Amino acid sequence: MRFDLITLFPEFFHSPLQSGLIAKAIAKGLAEVHCTNPRDFTCDRHHKVDDEPYGGGAGMVLKPEPLAAALESLPVVTPRQVIYLSPQGEPMTQALFQDLATSVEQLVLVCGHYEGIDERVMTWIDREISLGDFVLTCGEIPALALLNGVLRLRPGTIGKEESHRCDSFSDGLLDYPHYTRPAEFRGLKVPEVLLSGNHGAIAAWRRQQQLERTRDRRPDLYQAWQAQQSDLDSH
Numbered sequence: 216m217r218f219d220l221i222t223l224f225p226e227f228f229h230s231p232l233q234s235g236l237i238a239k240a241i242a243k244g245l246a247e248v249h250c251t252n253p254r255d256f257t258c259d260r261h262h263k264v265d266d267e268p269y270g271g272g273a274g275m276v277l278k279p280e281p282l283a284a285a286l287e288s289l290p291v292v293t294p295r296q297v298i299y300l301s302p303q304g305e306p307m308t309q310a311l312f313q314d315l316a317t318s319v320e321q322l323v324l325v326c327g328h329y330e331g332i333d334e335r336v337m338t339w340i341d342r343e344i345s346l347g348d349f350v351l352t353c354g355e356i357p358a359l360a361l362l363n364g365v366l367r368l369r370p371g372t373i374g375k376e377e378s379h380r381c382d383s384f385s386d387g388l389l390d391y392p393h394y395t396r397p398a399e400f401r402g403l404k405v406p407e408v409l410l411s412g413n414h415g416a417i418a419a420w421r422r423q424q425q426l427e428r429t430r431d432r433r434p435d436l437y438q439a440w441q442a443q444q445s446d447l448d449s450h
C-alpha cells in the first residue's frame with residue numbers, strides 16, 4: 216500500500232513513522248510512505264503557497280496551483296483515493312478504516328493549514344474525512360491518525376493473534392479492561408477470573424465488561440449495538 220502525504224511540513228511525519236508497529240510495517244514493505252511538499256511546486260521567488268481570502272476575512276488560504284501541481288506530480292496506483300482532511304469531512308470510524316484498508320492500494324492524504332485550501336482543489340479530491348468535530352491548526356494530525364488506523368488493518372502489520380481478536384469498535388462495543396503482571400500492584404488485584412484459567416468464564420467476563428462499559432460510557436454505541444443484535448435475532 217502506498218501513502219502519499221501532501222504536506223507543507225514533511226518533517227512532521229519523520230518521527231511517528233520511525234517508531235512502533237507502523238515503522239515495522241514500512242520496514243517489512245507492507246507500505247511505503249512518500250511526502251510531497253506543495254512549496255516545491257511554486258514558481259515565484261517567494262515560493263508562495265498561501266494568499267489572502269477573496270471576500271475578505273481573517274487568515275490565509277492555500278493557493279490552488281501548488282496543491283494541484285503537487286497532486287498531479289504523484290504516480291498513480293489504482294485503486295486509489297485522494298482524501299482531504301477537514302472538520303467538514305465524514306467522520307473517521309473503524310468501519311471507514313476497514314473500507315480503506317481493503318479497497319485501495321494508494322491513499323493520497325492532503326493536509327491543509329491556515330484557513331484551509333482553495334475550494335477549486337476539491338476537483339482533485341475524492342473524499343473529505345474528519346478526525347472528529349473539532350478544529351486543528353493542521354491536517355497532518357488527522358492524516359497520521361488515518362494512516363495509522365488503515366495501515367494497522369493491513370495483513371502483517373499487527374500479529375495474527377491480535378488481528379483475529381475483535382477490535383472493540385469492530386464489533387461495535389468498547390474494549391474490555393486489560394491486566395498484566397504483577398497479580399497485585401499497590402494493593403490493587405487483578406480480577407480473579409482472569410487468573411482462573413477458565414477460558415469460558417474469562418470470555419464471558421470480558422464480554423460483560425464490554426457491554427457494561429459501552430452502556431455506561433457510550434449509550435449511543437450501545438443503542439446501535441442493541442439494534443444490530445435485534446436485527447440479527449430477527450433473521
Ligand SMILES: NC(=O)c1ccc(N[C@@H]2CC[C@@H](O)C2)nc1
Nearest residue numbers: 301327328331345346347351357
Ligand atoms: N477534525 C479534523 O479532522 C480536522 C482536519 C483538519 C483541520 N485543520 C486543517 C487546517 C486548515 C484546514 O485545511 C483544515 N482541523 C480538523
